[in-house]
Amino acid sequence: MKKIIAFTLLSTLYLSCDSSQKNANKDSLQVAKLAIEEVPASDSLTIDLLDLRDRGLLKATQVVSIKPDPVYHKNKRFNALSLKGILEKYSSINRMNANDLKVVFECEDGYKPEMPLEILLSANAFLAVNDVDAPKGRDWEILLKNGQESKIEPFYVVYEGVSGDDVSYKWPYNLVKIHLAPLHENDKALKPKDKSTLVGYEIFKNRCQTCHAINKIGGKMGPELNYPKSVTEYWKTDDLKAFIQNPASYRNNVKMPTLGIKPEEANEIVKYLSYMSEHKL
């Protein structure tokens, strides 16, 4: 595990890290700063949004208009605050190499999308705290997905002037935490040494890891696919490829979306999954 050490802040904001740091009070900040200078490997940070909200630090400052909103599929307005503004409060980010960082969004339902920090900072990104057009008594307009209500609260990341079709931008809702971590943090554990499975790895990283873990690394919305037993060990290969392309043809009320994976891509993914079945934890 990478150590999460940086935590001094410009304002009253502070982030929740490990328990010793959590106990840090103002008097010990000076000591902490000194300690940070001595430990140059500060390369990750966790922002607990619920904690910040509970301390009154996430008040909306403006109304943003999203035309059209890619989650609701219509024009929307939200009360929001600048995401860049929140990140700028963390002086430790300045000590890290921004070009080499990614933002990992942690959603309550286990969804865990990520994107390079550089891309986020170059856009007008906002943390939406509630929906201007929500019906009376509610913070958010109801969003139905496959007939079921999706939980948008507590936070939703939106962008002004970015198309929902641009897959480099993530629009997580039901968001509770933001992590900053090295861009290639998981390569050591998950990148195959066998070059013939690299294509499958890239597809998996971009399309599947938001919901699925391999060797305990990745999203939790769907099941872990490698540990202790790899899906390649209990699925027939042809079925596995077909499932990946069209999960609904296998399971009623399936939660995994049809992602538009092509047959060649399914082949590559399964090649990678088979390789990982021989490289378990």
Ligand code: HEC
């Ligand atoms: C939005 C989240 C999401 C994404 C993205 C996603 N999955 Fe899934 N996946 C799920 C969920 C949830 C399930 C559990 C299926 C169910 O019963 O509804 C699942 C099930 C599976 C299973 C069956 C596991 C088992 O033990 O039977 C496989 C295999 C699988 N996914 C592979 C993939 C691959 C490969 C990708 C990328 C191309 C992918 N998934 C992308 C959510 C996702």
